[in-house]
Amino acid sequence: MELNSHHETATPSKPMTPNAIDPYIPGSGNTGYSVTHYDLDITYRVATNRLEGQAIINAVCDEPLNRIALDLSTALKVGKVKVNGAGVAKFSHKENKLRLKLQGSIGEGERIRIEVKYAGRPQPVNNLFGSIGWEELTEGALTANQPNGASTWFPCNDHPSAKASYRIAVTTESVYRALANGTLQSTKSGPGTTTRVYDQPEPMSPYLATIQIGHYATHTVATTPVPITAALPPRLRTNFDHDFARQNRMMKLFSQLFGPYPFPSYTVVVTDDALEIPLEAQCMSVFGANHCDGTRHSERLIAHELAHQWFGNSVTAAQYRDIWLHEGFACYAEWLWSENSDGPAAKEWAEHYWLKLNRSSKDLILTDPGPRNLFDDRVYKRGALTLHSLRTRIGDDPFFSLLQDWTNRYRYSTVTTADFTELATHYTAQPLDDLWSDWLRKKPLPDLP
Structure with missing residues (x-):
């Protein structure tokens, strides 16, 4: 991110009390397990800001557990929860924590699969860091999760140290294009909707996971040394070609100075709305229309967000x-x-x-x-x-x-x-x-x- 000036889990013998994994975000993050993979299926209606989600979370227990906690905004209502294919004894969802009481105990080192179905109208969380997480745009939506806003749109262990691989499937009305981290694996159209599936195998912190939805046209910026794709409203194409013209030179320079680019590709999104600050996600950077005005005044920010792919995203x-x-x-x-x-x-x-x-x-x-x-x-x-x-x-x-x-x-x-x-x-x-x-x-x- 660039500014212009600017778990709770427990063993059977322990009570369920919050663990401050990080005193900077004391309510976020959970102990007792390590997530290895998130499989997210998100359906989003832009006109009504309605999200329906199914998350499958694969993890390994770091200690014996009969309770598990996940971070999830209470703006989203949980409909069903399963652990290892079976229902849980009970669950509660308040104060942005989804707490699961298991039917039995799961041993240290054992694998655990958590399925959560949820729905609602996602909202950003407002805290001392500003408005964090899911944000509605004039025609679309974006997520800006740093430092603890990932839980505004999917259940997770919302702490930067909790890295995992991701599969993210996003279904939206077909007039919009949805982007997420990683490589686009498939596109499938249905009656009025399109589903795009992205794969992000490189471990990623939850705050770096993102969905970007808008009237975006995509085009190839560069193919070597790293494939670079741009997604932006067609009206901004001329400005983009001028303002971001030297981006591939930056990629070559930073690869020379910092070592090989750590991901398979890089995507730059420019929203149709103005954004106060640009922001980084893994394999992706997001700018507002105000950063693409034909004057090249935001070039230092373009460099800043690209550098985060090495410093912050890969090395966190x-x-x-x-x-x-x-x-x-x-x-x-x-x-x-x-x-x-x-x-x-x-x-x-x-x-x-x-x-x-x-x-x-x-x-x-x-x-x-x-x-x-x-x-x-x-x-x-x-x-x-x-x-x-x-x-x-x-x-x-x-x-x-x-x-x-x-x-x-x-x-x-x-x-x-x-x-x-x-x-x-x-x-x-x-x-x-x-x-x-x-x-x-x-x-x-x-x-x-």
């Missing part, structure tokens, strides 16, 4: 306190694109934003900014400055070798700041403790090297 922070591992890296990618496309060098951007941060409040710790500062622009810019300081300290060749090792070693995994700082020690003989302490763990703004 295990806890939201480490959001700088997403946003600082994507912000620095903006500067690298500028440096390699006849714009100001990263050094110039670093000096510019250091001065800006020096005039701002210095009450933020980068590796624990707090929930209210999760998407604060200071996290983005100080994160990028941290990387620039590291690059200046150890040199270009070791720095970019480190980034490529990082994206390869932790591909499709979750990480912590400690993982990155430890890996960096292998790319320099110099001690880095002072750099990490000053930039990551203290509030004052360090001098630029």
Whole structure:
């Protein structure tokens, strides 16, 4: 995401009390099991904002369980639940938690298959992060889940560390096109409706799962080195061809600097509505019509969202306190694109934003900014400055070798700041403790090297 400035499960002996897996989103996420695959069948009526869903969730028990909890918005009503083909003893659905009491206990290491049928009029959740999750557009809908809005449209373990593969089937009125993560596997038309089935085999955090529905026409932007597809209203095609013209150059540059692109393809969606901010999903980025106005003023945002495919989507922070591992890296990618496309060098951007941060409040710790500062622009810019300081300290060749090792070693995994700082020690003989302490763990703004 780019800002412009800006389980509860239990063993038989434990009571069902919420577990704060992540203090930044204390009501989201569940323990006791690990999801391996989501199979989602979504039918959506645009005119009435009516969603009917069936989710099949395959998981493995991490401990003996006789109760299971999933995250699911109470705007959606649950009709039927099965576990391993049988009904449950009972279930309750309140406060955006679907709690299942099983008929017996399931042992550690055993597989579990949960089927949930549900329906309703999906709504975004409004919290301190804004309006999150399912959003109606003038003619269509989108999902913007970060950090905890996936549960507004499907039952899940709504935490970034809970990665799984996905199959997403979306049925809509045939006048609309529906897009979702991954590769389009099939398209089937019925009386007035069309079903499109997408496959996303690479593990994905729930917040990165997405559905995009609108009057979209698709066209191929590039076939090499990575297939890039655009989906947008036909009226915006001329603007798009100008504003996004250098996108494939970005893909080539980032593949060179960060290592191979981590997914089979990339899709860019431009909605017919204006959006306050663009946002990333796995294999996909979403922009508003206001980012496609024929002036190319949003090119840095195009670079930012593309960089998230490496930093945030493939390599994902295990806890939201480490959001700088997403946003600082994507912000620095903006500067690298500028440096390699006849714009100001990263050094110039670093000096510019250091001065800006020096005039701002210095009450933020980068590796624990707090929930209210999760998407604060200071996290983005100080994160990028941290990387620039590291690059200046150890040199270009070791720095970019480190980034490529990082994206390869932790591909499709979750990480912590400690993982990155430890890996960096292998790319320099110099001690880095002072750099990490000053930039990551203290509030004052360090001098630029």
